[in-house]
Amino acid sequence: MAEVLVFVDHADGAVRKPTLELLTLARRLGDPVAVAVGAGAAATAGVLTEHGAVKVLTHEAAEYADYLVVPKVDALQAAVVAVSPVAVLVPSSAEGKEVAARLALRVGSGVITDAVDVEAGEQGPVATQSVFAAGFTTKSRVSKGVAVITVKPNSAAVEAAAAAGTVKELAVSFSALATGTKVTARTPRESTGRPELTEAAVVVSGGRGVGGAESFAVIEALADSLGAAVGASRAAVDAGWYPHTAQVGQTGKSVSPQLYIASGISGAIQHRAGMQTSKTIVAINKDAEAPIFDLVDYGVVGDLFDVVPQLTDEIKTRKG
Incomplete structure:
Protein backbone atom coordinates (compact mmCIF):
# COMPACT_ATOMS: atom_id res chain seq x y z
CA MET A 1 0.00 0.00 0.00
CA GLY A 180 20.67 31.24 7.85
CA THR A 181 18.16 32.60 10.35
CA LYS A 182 19.02 32.09 14.00
CA VAL A 183 16.60 32.35 16.92
CA THR A 184 18.29 34.71 19.38
CA ALA A 185 15.66 34.83 22.14
CA ARG A 186 12.29 33.44 23.16
CA THR A 187 9.60 34.87 25.40
CA PRO A 188 7.05 32.31 26.64
CA ARG A 189 3.47 33.29 25.91
CA GLU A 190 1.44 33.79 29.06
CA SER A 191 -0.92 30.86 29.46
CA THR A 192 -4.64 31.60 29.81
CA GLY A 193 -5.55 27.98 30.45
CA ARG A 194 -7.77 28.08 27.37
CA PRO A 195 -7.30 26.01 24.18
CA GLU A 196 -5.17 27.27 21.30
CA LEU A 197 -7.44 29.42 19.11
CA THR A 198 -6.83 27.63 15.80
CA GLU A 199 -7.17 24.18 17.37
CA ALA A 200 -10.17 24.75 19.66
CA ALA A 201 -13.38 22.79 19.13
CA VAL A 202 -15.37 25.79 20.42
CA VAL A 203 -14.56 29.47 19.88
CA VAL A 204 -16.37 32.44 21.44
CA SER A 205 -15.55 35.78 19.80
CA GLY A 206 -16.36 39.38 20.61
CA GLY A 207 -16.48 42.38 18.33
CA ARG A 208 -17.16 46.09 18.25
CA GLY A 209 -20.41 45.55 20.13
CA VAL A 210 -18.51 44.48 23.25
CA GLY A 211 -17.68 48.14 23.71
CA GLY A 212 -14.38 47.99 25.57
CA ALA A 213 -11.54 45.89 26.96
CA GLU A 214 -13.13 45.46 30.38
CA SER A 215 -16.34 44.17 28.82
CA PHE A 216 -14.52 41.20 27.25
CA ALA A 217 -14.90 39.57 30.67
CA VAL A 218 -18.43 38.65 29.56
CA ILE A 219 -17.04 36.88 26.48
CA GLU A 220 -14.37 35.14 28.52
CA ALA A 221 -16.91 33.90 31.06
CA LEU A 222 -18.98 32.25 28.32
CA ALA A 223 -15.84 30.76 26.76
CA ASP A 224 -14.70 29.33 30.09
CA SER A 225 -18.10 27.75 30.72
CA LEU A 226 -17.71 25.90 27.41
CA GLY A 227 -13.99 25.14 27.67
CA ALA A 228 -13.57 27.35 24.60
CA ALA A 229 -10.95 29.64 23.11
CA VAL A 230 -11.58 33.39 22.94
CA GLY A 231 -11.43 35.23 19.63
CA ALA A 232 -11.93 38.84 18.59
CA SER A 233 -12.83 40.77 15.46
CA ARG A 234 -10.39 43.12 13.80
CA ALA A 235 -12.34 46.13 15.10
CA ALA A 236 -11.97 44.94 18.70
CA VAL A 237 -8.28 44.18 18.24
CA ASP A 238 -7.50 47.48 16.49
CA ALA A 239 -9.24 49.32 19.33
CA GLY A 240 -6.84 47.66 21.77
CA TRP A 241 -9.55 45.75 23.58
CA TYR A 242 -8.01 42.31 23.01
CA PRO A 243 -4.60 40.98 21.89
CA HIS A 244 -3.80 40.69 18.18
CA THR A 245 -3.06 36.99 18.71
CA ALA A 246 -6.79 36.47 19.19
CA GLN A 247 -7.89 38.13 15.94
CA VAL A 248 -10.09 35.97 13.74
CA GLY A 249 -10.31 36.96 10.10
CA GLN A 250 -8.59 37.32 6.78
CA THR A 251 -5.68 39.26 8.31
CA GLY A 252 -5.81 37.30 11.56
CA LYS A 253 -6.25 33.62 12.29
CA SER A 254 -8.47 31.22 10.42
CA VAL A 255 -10.55 28.92 12.62
CA SER A 256 -12.84 26.02 11.85
CA PRO A 257 -14.28 24.82 15.17
CA GLN A 258 -17.29 22.61 15.77
CA LEU A 259 -19.04 25.63 17.34
CA TYR A 260 -18.38 29.34 16.74
CA ILE A 261 -20.25 31.96 18.80
CA ALA A 262 -20.00 35.54 17.54
CA SER A 263 -21.10 38.25 19.97
CA GLY A 264 -21.36 41.87 18.91
CA ILE A 265 -19.77 41.11 15.54
CA SER A 266 -21.45 42.57 12.45
CA GLY A 267 -20.01 39.99 10.07
CA ALA A 268 -17.82 41.97 7.68
CA ILE A 269 -16.30 39.87 4.88
CA GLN A 270 -12.86 40.18 6.50
CA HIS A 271 -14.10 38.40 9.61
CA ARG A 272 -16.24 35.88 7.77
CA ALA A 273 -13.21 34.75 5.78
CA GLY A 274 -11.62 33.52 8.99
CA MET A 275 -14.53 31.58 10.51
CA GLN A 276 -17.04 30.69 7.80
CA THR A 277 -15.99 27.03 7.65
CA SER A 278 -17.04 26.51 11.29
CA LYS A 279 -19.41 23.56 11.60
CA THR A 280 -22.09 25.40 13.62
CA ILE A 281 -22.27 29.20 13.85
CA VAL A 282 -24.25 31.17 16.44
CA ALA A 283 -24.52 34.96 16.38
CA ILE A 284 -25.72 37.39 19.03
CA ASN A 285 -26.28 40.94 17.80
CA LYS A 286 -28.83 43.64 18.53
CA ASP A 287 -28.90 44.67 14.85
CA ALA A 288 -31.32 42.34 13.08
CA GLU A 289 -29.85 43.44 9.72
CA ALA A 290 -26.25 42.58 10.58
CA PRO A 291 -24.57 40.58 7.74
CA ILE A 292 -23.48 37.91 10.23
CA PHE A 293 -27.05 36.59 10.29
CA ASP A 294 -26.76 35.61 6.61
CA LEU A 295 -24.50 32.67 7.42
CA VAL A 296 -25.48 31.54 10.91
CA ASP A 297 -27.15 28.32 11.95
CA TYR A 298 -28.69 30.06 14.95
CA GLY A 299 -29.13 33.79 15.51
CA VAL A 300 -30.20 35.79 18.54
CA VAL A 301 -31.30 39.39 18.03
CA GLY A 302 -30.61 41.08 21.34
CA ASP A 303 -28.14 42.94 23.50
CA LEU A 304 -25.16 40.67 24.13
CA PHE A 305 -24.94 41.99 27.71
CA ASP A 306 -28.41 40.54 28.33
CA VAL A 307 -28.05 37.37 26.29
CA VAL A 308 -24.48 36.19 26.97
CA PRO A 309 -24.65 36.17 30.79
CA GLN A 310 -27.94 34.25 30.65
CA LEU A 311 -26.38 31.75 28.26
CA THR A 312 -23.34 31.37 30.52
CA ASP A 313 -25.54 30.78 33.58
CA GLU A 314 -27.66 28.22 31.73
CA ILE A 315 -24.57 26.31 30.58
CA LYS A 316 -23.17 26.23 34.11
CA THR A 317 -26.54 25.03 35.46
CA ARG A 318 -26.77 22.21 32.93
CA LYS A 319 -23.22 21.15 33.61
CA GLY A 320 -24.15 20.88 37.28
Missing part, protein backbone atom coordinates in the same frame (compact mmCIF):
# COMPACT_ATOMS: atom_id res chain seq x y z
CA ALA A 2 1.18 3.55 -0.75
CA GLU A 3 2.68 5.50 2.13
CA VAL A 4 1.68 9.00 3.25
CA LEU A 5 4.01 11.27 5.18
CA VAL A 6 2.51 13.19 8.10
CA PHE A 7 4.61 15.99 9.53
CA VAL A 8 4.24 15.96 13.31
CA ASP A 9 3.47 19.14 15.25
CA HIS A 10 4.54 18.59 18.84
CA ALA A 11 5.94 20.42 21.85
CA ASP A 12 8.75 18.48 23.55
CA GLY A 13 7.08 15.19 22.67
CA ALA A 14 3.46 16.23 23.34
CA VAL A 15 1.64 15.72 20.03
CA ARG A 16 -0.87 18.41 19.13
CA LYS A 17 -4.38 17.50 18.01
CA PRO A 18 -4.06 18.66 14.35
CA THR A 19 -1.41 15.97 13.80
CA LEU A 20 -3.79 13.26 15.04
CA GLU A 21 -6.40 14.59 12.60
CA LEU A 22 -3.85 14.31 9.79
CA LEU A 23 -3.18 10.69 10.69
CA THR A 24 -6.90 9.98 10.39
CA LEU A 25 -7.02 11.63 6.96
CA ALA A 26 -3.80 9.92 5.84
CA ARG A 27 -5.38 6.49 6.32
CA ARG A 28 -7.78 7.33 3.48
CA LEU A 29 -4.80 7.64 1.14
CA GLY A 30 -2.48 4.88 2.33
CA ASP A 31 -0.28 3.89 5.26
CA PRO A 32 0.62 6.89 7.47
CA VAL A 33 4.32 7.46 8.12
CA ALA A 34 4.89 10.11 10.78
CA VAL A 35 7.91 12.43 10.71
CA ALA A 36 8.79 13.90 14.11
CA VAL A 37 11.80 16.16 14.57
CA GLY A 38 13.28 18.24 17.36
CA ALA A 39 13.54 17.79 21.11
CA GLY A 40 11.27 15.02 22.35
CA ALA A 41 10.66 13.57 18.87
CA ALA A 42 11.19 9.99 20.02
CA ALA A 43 8.62 10.46 22.80
CA THR A 44 5.86 11.04 20.21
CA ALA A 45 5.97 7.45 18.95
CA GLY A 46 3.46 6.00 21.40
CA VAL A 47 0.65 8.43 20.59
CA LEU A 48 1.38 8.36 16.86
CA THR A 49 1.26 4.56 16.82
CA GLU A 50 -2.07 4.58 18.64
CA HIS A 51 -3.48 6.79 15.89
CA GLY A 52 -2.39 4.81 12.85
CA ALA A 53 1.28 5.52 12.14
CA VAL A 54 2.81 2.38 10.63
CA LYS A 55 6.24 4.00 10.91
CA VAL A 56 7.62 6.87 12.94
CA LEU A 57 10.70 8.60 11.55
CA THR A 58 12.47 10.68 14.19
CA HIS A 59 15.43 13.02 14.30
CA GLU A 60 16.58 15.17 17.20
CA ALA A 61 19.07 17.99 16.76
CA ALA A 62 19.64 21.46 18.19
CA GLU A 63 19.17 23.04 14.76
CA TYR A 64 15.38 22.58 14.90
CA ALA A 65 15.12 24.90 17.90
CA ASP A 66 18.02 27.22 17.09
CA TYR A 67 17.05 28.10 13.52
CA LEU A 68 13.85 28.90 11.66
CA VAL A 69 11.98 26.57 9.28
CA VAL A 70 14.77 25.36 6.98
CA PRO A 71 16.04 22.50 9.18
CA LYS A 72 12.49 21.12 9.24
CA VAL A 73 12.30 21.37 5.46
CA ASP A 74 15.61 19.49 5.22
CA ALA A 75 14.20 16.72 7.41
CA LEU A 76 10.95 16.44 5.49
CA GLN A 77 12.84 16.36 2.19
CA ALA A 78 15.00 13.53 3.54
CA ALA A 79 11.81 11.67 4.49
CA VAL A 80 10.37 12.13 0.99
CA VAL A 81 13.53 10.66 -0.53
CA ALA A 82 13.52 7.75 1.93
CA VAL A 83 9.83 6.86 1.63
CA SER A 84 8.69 8.01 -1.86
CA PRO A 85 5.21 8.82 -0.51
CA VAL A 86 2.02 9.41 -2.48
CA ALA A 87 1.38 12.55 -0.44
CA VAL A 88 2.77 14.74 2.35
CA LEU A 89 0.28 16.15 4.88
CA VAL A 90 1.29 19.14 7.02
CA PRO A 91 -0.70 21.06 9.67
CA SER A 92 -1.93 24.33 8.18
CA SER A 93 -0.25 26.72 10.60
CA ALA A 94 1.80 29.71 9.45
CA GLU A 95 4.98 27.68 9.87
CA GLY A 96 3.41 24.56 8.37
CA LYS A 97 2.46 26.39 5.19
CA GLU A 98 5.98 27.77 4.81
CA VAL A 99 7.48 24.32 5.33
CA ALA A 100 5.07 22.84 2.77
CA ALA A 101 5.79 25.51 0.17
CA ARG A 102 9.56 25.17 0.51
CA LEU A 103 9.33 21.37 0.36
CA ALA A 104 7.17 21.43 -2.78
CA LEU A 105 9.65 23.76 -4.49
CA ARG A 106 12.58 21.52 -3.60
CA VAL A 107 11.03 18.27 -4.82
CA GLY A 108 9.38 19.80 -7.88
CA SER A 109 5.80 19.24 -6.75
CA GLY A 110 2.60 21.22 -6.49
CA VAL A 111 1.27 22.40 -3.14
CA ILE A 112 -2.29 22.85 -1.87
CA THR A 113 -2.84 24.91 1.29
CA ASP A 114 -5.69 25.20 3.80
CA ALA A 115 -7.51 22.03 2.74
CA VAL A 116 -10.57 21.12 4.81
CA ASP A 117 -10.75 17.53 3.57
CA VAL A 118 -8.59 14.99 1.75
CA GLU A 119 -9.67 11.87 -0.12
CA ALA A 120 -8.22 9.35 -2.53
CA GLY A 121 -8.77 9.91 -6.25
CA GLU A 122 -8.05 7.93 -9.40
CA GLN A 123 -5.20 10.28 -10.34
CA GLY A 124 -3.95 11.02 -6.84
CA PRO A 125 -5.13 12.60 -3.60
CA VAL A 126 -7.96 15.14 -3.92
CA ALA A 127 -8.10 18.09 -1.51
CA THR A 128 -11.23 20.07 -0.70
CA GLN A 129 -10.74 23.78 -0.05
CA SER A 130 -13.02 26.60 1.05
CA VAL A 131 -12.02 29.59 -1.09
CA PHE A 132 -12.88 33.25 -1.81
CA ALA A 133 -13.70 34.04 1.81
CA ALA A 134 -15.42 30.64 2.12
CA GLY A 135 -17.90 31.59 -0.59
CA PHE A 136 -17.03 28.54 -2.72
CA THR A 137 -15.88 24.98 -2.17
CA THR A 138 -13.37 23.52 -4.62
CA LYS A 139 -11.72 20.16 -5.16
CA SER A 140 -8.12 20.15 -6.37
CA ARG A 141 -5.28 17.76 -6.94
CA VAL A 142 -1.58 18.14 -7.56
CA SER A 143 -0.79 17.24 -11.17
CA LYS A 144 3.01 17.04 -10.83
CA GLY A 145 5.10 15.18 -8.29
CA VAL A 146 4.19 14.28 -4.73
CA ALA A 147 1.05 15.98 -3.44
CA VAL A 148 2.04 18.37 -0.64
CA ILE A 149 -1.09 19.42 1.26
CA THR A 150 -1.61 21.53 4.36
CA VAL A 151 -4.83 20.84 6.25
CA LYS A 152 -6.71 23.19 8.57
CA PRO A 153 -7.20 22.13 12.19
CA ASN A 154 -10.61 20.63 13.06
CA SER A 155 -11.08 19.32 9.51
CA ALA A 156 -11.47 15.72 10.68
CA ALA A 157 -12.47 13.90 13.83
CA VAL A 158 -9.58 12.14 15.55
CA GLU A 159 -9.94 8.36 15.24
CA ALA A 160 -7.60 6.01 17.09
CA ALA A 161 -6.34 3.03 15.07
CA ALA A 162 -3.47 1.01 16.49
CA ALA A 163 -0.66 0.33 14.01
CA ALA A 164 2.81 -1.19 13.97
CA GLY A 165 4.52 2.13 14.64
CA THR A 166 8.03 0.98 13.84
CA VAL A 167 10.40 3.70 15.05
CA LYS A 168 13.36 4.55 12.84
CA GLU A 169 16.02 7.24 12.99
CA LEU A 170 15.78 9.52 9.97
CA ALA A 171 19.10 10.40 8.34
CA VAL A 172 19.15 14.18 7.85
CA SER A 173 21.88 16.30 6.31
CA PHE A 174 21.26 19.98 6.96
CA SER A 175 21.67 22.27 3.96
CA ALA A 176 23.83 25.39 3.87
CA LEU A 177 20.67 27.48 4.28
CA ALA A 178 19.65 25.72 7.48
CA THR A 179 21.60 28.07 9.71
